[in-house]
Every structure is written in structure tokens, then in C-alpha cells.
Amino acid sequence: xxxxxxxxxxxxxxxxxxxxxxxxxxxxxxxxxxxxxxxxxxxxxxxxxxxxxxxxxxxxxxxxxxxxxxxxxxxxxxxxxxxxxxxxxxxxxxxxxxxxxxxxxxxxxxxxxxxxxxxxxxxxxxxxxxxxxxxxxxxxxxxxxxxx
Amino acid sequence: xxxxxxxxxxxxxxxxxxxxxxxxxxxxxxxxxxxxxxxxxxxxxxxxxxxxxxxxxxxxxxxxxxxxxxxxxxxxxxxxxxxxxxxxxxxxxxxxxxxxxxxxxxxxxxxxxx
Numbered sequence: 215x216x217x218x219x220x221x222x223x224x225x226x227x228x229x230x231x232x233x234x235x236x237x238x239x240x241x242x243x244x245x246x247x248x249x250x251x252x253x254x255x256x257x258x259x260x261x262x263x264x265x266x267x268x269x270x271x272x273x274x275x276x277x278x279x280x281x282x283x284x285x286x287x288x289x290x291x292x293x294x295x296x297x298x299x300x301x302x303x304x305x306x307x308x309x310x311x312x313x314x315x316x317x318x319x320x321x322x323x324x325x326x327x328x329x330x331x332x333x334x335x336x337x338x339x340x341x342x343x344x345x346x347x348x349x350x351x352x353x354x355x356x357x358x359x360x361x362x
Numbered sequence: 363x364x365x366x367x368x369x370x371x372x373x374x375x376x377x378x379x380x381x382x383x384x385x386x387x388x389x390x391x392x393x394x395x396x397x398x399x400x401x402x403x404x405x406x407x408x409x410x411x412x413x414x415x416x417x418x419x420x421x422x423x424x425x426x427x428x429x430x431x432x433x434x435x436x437x438x439x440x441x442x443x444x445x446x447x448x449x450x451x452x453x454x455x456x457x458x459x460x461x462x463x464x465x466x467x468x469x470x471x472x473x474x475x476x
Contacts, residue, residue: 228387253448260419264386310457316431318424321456325420328455 221282226271234263234281238292241283245290254329255348261322262294262344270296270342292346300337365389367396375407375472376400381414384422397429406438407475413444418452430462443471
């Protein structure tokens with residue numbers, strides 16, 4: 215089947231987090247994922263968007279968050295890219311370590327990895343790109359191509 | 363849907379009924395404010411009823427952890443009641459299910475406070 219793509223560019227605001235989550239939920243639903251998978255996908259996208267807005271772009275009004283969905287019949291792949299300084303993955307503590315269990319933050323990437331089939335994170339001085347992948351359990355889904 | 367919170371008193375325990383989403387922003391702030399308000403009034407036995415909390419993100423989890431440690435540091439107890447499956451699963455995978463004292467019956471939970 216032909217790959218389907220849709221992408222969005224958002225400001226670095228809290229509203230973006232909600233918008234990203236909503237778009238992910240809509241597209242995953244239209245693609246035919248189960249209710250549980252839709253929730254997992256939308257939650258993972260929310261976590262990636264939170265990191266992009268808060269930690270990546272640090273609410274900078276001059277920096278944008280790019281959100282892109284790609285559906286190729288096998289996977290739904292979602293890219294969340296910010297224009298920050300690039301996350302240092304080595305500096306993120308293991309949130310499951312006993313000494314970190316009661317820390318208030320640091321669970322976002324762990325949750326993304328728990329909720330999706332594959333998560334790839336590429337960081338550079340130009341920003342961080344998070345690729346979230348969910349495999350289709352059966353037949354390919356469907357959503358309308360668009361660009362905003 | 364944003365989060366709503368109300369409180370009621372039963373046998374010296376404050377039941378904090380939460381509903382909606384505990385997420386970054388308003389939901390987390392509401393939870394933080396309610397817990398701070400209770401502690402300022404000397405109410406340190408808190409049972410957070412999450413039966414109507416249908417969504418929680420990592421920020422919300424962090425806020426629950428913060429509330430738990432804040433109450434404990436002031437000599438109190440914060441327990442959780444009636445987790446939805448999704449919240450239960452999230453606490454399981456983050457290993458917080460064993461940190462929190464989680465109850466599924468309000469009367470039993472009330473009696474469990476020392």
C-alpha cells in the first residue's frame with residue numbers, strides 16, 4: 215500500500231501537548247488500532263510532546279515542535295522533533311532504580327518505551343527527534359492524508 | 363476534561379475524591395494545591411480516591427509521588443483507593459504500586475489508617 219503521511223508544526227506551549235495527544239488519538243483510531251493501543255499511542259506522543267515543549271524548546275516562542283505521522287501498512291511511525299539543545303540520554307537516571315522511585319520526574323522516556331513497540335531517540339545540537347513506532351496487529355489501517 | 367477534586371471527612375481520614383485527568387498543567391496543580399491545603403489544616407491522613415481518574419501522564423505520576431512524600435515528611439499518610447485499570451498498570455510498570463499503599467475498598471482503607 216502507499217505510505218500515508220501527515221505532519222504538523224506547533225508552538226512550544228502546553229496547548230501543543232494536548233493537541234499532539236489529540237491528533238495521535240484520532241489518527242491511531244482511524245488507522246484501526248484497538249482502544250488500548252490508541253491510548254498507549256496517544257500517551258506516548260503526549261510524553262514526547264511534553265519533553266519537546268518543556269525540556270527541548272523550554273517554552274521558547276521562537277522554537278517549534280514538529281509532529282509527523284507515517285503509516286506504511288506495517289507500522290504507524292510518529293516523529294516528534296524539537297529545536298532545543300538535544301537531550302543527553304546518558305544523564306537521565308534509571309527511574310526504576312530504588313533510589314529514583316520517589317523522584318518527581320524522569321519517567322517520560324521510560325513510559326514511551328513501555329507503551330510503544332520501538333522508540334528511537336536522536337539528539338544533536340539542533341534538537342531532539344523521537345521516533346515512536348507501533349506495529350499494526352493485523353490489516354493495515356487508514357487515515358486521510360493532510361498537511362497543516 | 364480537566365481534573366476536579368473534592369474532599370470529605372470520615373473517622374478522621376480525609377477522602378480526596380479526584381476525577382478527570384492528572385496531567386501536566388492544571389490537573390497536577392489542582393492535586394498539589396488540595397494536598398497543601400489539607401496539610402496546612404493539619405489533615406495528614408489522606409485517602410486519594412482515583413476511581414474517576416481516567417488518565418494520568420508522567421507529570422501526574424510525579425505529582426502523586428510528590429504528594430506521597432510531602433505528606434509522609436510531615437508525619438502523615440497518603441494512600442490510594444480504587445485505581446482504574448490504566449492507572450493501576452502505570453503504577454505497576456513504574457514500580458510505584460509497591461511504594462503506594464493501594465486499597466480497593468473505602469471502609470477497609472479508612473480503618474487502615476493508624
